[in-house]
Amino acid sequence: MKIEQAKTIPISDILDKLNIQPDRQSRNDLYYKSPLRTEKTASFHVDTAKNVWYDHGIGEGGDGVTFVRKWLKLSGVSDTCSDALRWMSNMLGYVPVIAPVQDPDAPKSQPKLTILQKREIIRPELLEYLDSRGLPLSIANEYLVEADVYNREKRKTIFALGFKNDNGGYELRNEFYKASTSPKYITFIRGRIGGQGGGIHIFEGWTDYLSAIIQHENGKRFIDDTIVLNSLSNLKKATPYIKGYCYQTAYTWMDNDEPGRNATASLDAFFQTEENLLHTPMNYIYAPYKDVNAWHMVKLGLTG
Incomplete structure (x- = not known):
């Protein structure tokens, strides 16, 4: 994919492929919670007429290629212009030869779940769970958080280990519980x-x-x-x-x-x-x- 072609891809399509949806829309203006940082109020603006974005929280913006480069860097992968073009071609233009696989054991993403607070792992029950699986706290702390999770349907809060994906969702687990928050991603x-x-x-x-x-x-x-x-x-x-x-x-x-x-x-x-x-x-x-x-x-x- 050439850069001229890549810049014509709607930024909203790129965000949709990342399972990121706008919080509100007004004619040609879409507002998202920033995929480049954590925020509560949507301040990531996409002008669909000009096909450009601007993140008011960091004071930066640009075209689709610029956004993909920033997103790749945030994800910990190589973020050159060539990497961004390859990613856009693969994600938006190439249908990979790979068959779907049923995963009966995987928890479904549950929008009704909200993470209220995250911290280092301190609860004895979670420490015991890690011990039972042979996972030392010194290693677990590099990848996991302790999360207070509120279930709006049941109106109760539980605690669980949280493993973050690259789109901001979390895999949640304790000895008796397995779930995930949206979006579901790698x-x-x-x-x-x-x-x-x-x-x-x-x-x-x-x-x-x-x-x-x-x-x-x-x-x-x-x-x-x-x-x-x-x-x-x-x-x-x-x-x-x-x-x-x-x-x-x-x-x-x-x-x-x-x-x-x-x-x-x-x-x-x-x-x-x-x-x-x-x-x-x-x-x-x-x-x-x-x-x-x-x-x-x-x-x-x-x-x-």
């Missing part, structure tokens, strides 16, 4: 080196990712980049981060069950469309256990 984690020419690891969920780096990297990030899907339904959302990025190896860490096998096969079909991309399924390491965390727990003697 989490990209830059590796210690990472980038073009390296590898990309793909996990279903954050417990598997943390278990893998504990077992293989002494708790440090992988050298290569990582995508945590947060749901198998997000498979297609991961492909713009991979296509045309010149990764050499894709490591998949899917579950050892039917949905996991289907996801592995679907990803394999996509990887075959990428030149010189070697697919290395990793599930043989933790077989016959269902997933990485189950295997990790057995290795630590946490299960019988």
Whole structure:
């Protein structure tokens, strides 16, 4: 995609692909809560007639390419003009060869949930839950928060561990509870080196990712980049981060069950469309256990 073509793509379409919807509209003016920072009042303005944006909170704006570059940088990935054009082509112009996979265990995004407050993990119940899964607090604190979550339908507040995705939603979990806030999206984690020419690891969920780096990297990030899907339904959302990025190896860490096998096969079909991309399924390491965390727990003697 050439830059002249990219600049004609409506910015509202780009935001829609990111599951970001306007709070209000007035003729040619759309107002969003800024995708570049946290705010309560929508001050990210898109002029649909001129196809430009302006974030009043930071005093910056521009065209669609400028926005995508800022969004990629915020997501921790390379943000050159070429990267932005590749991302826009993949996200808005290319339909990846990847089959949908049912994910019966994934929580549905629940708009009725609101996170009231986030903090470092301190509640004894959550600390016990982490211990039961073999996940040290020192590592968990790098990726998780303790969240007070209000359910408007039940009019009650619960607490849970929260794992943030790249669109501002959270995967929520405690010993008895599994849910998520909107929007549902992937989490990209830059590796210690990472980038073009390296590898990309793909996990279903954050417990598997943390278990893998504990077992293989002494708790440090992988050298290569990582995508945590947060749901198998997000498979297609991961492909713009991979296509045309010149990764050499894709490591998949899917579950050892039917949905996991289907996801592995679907990803394999996509990887075959990428030149010189070697697919290395990793599930043989933790077989016959269902997933990485189950295997990790057995290795630590946490299960019988």
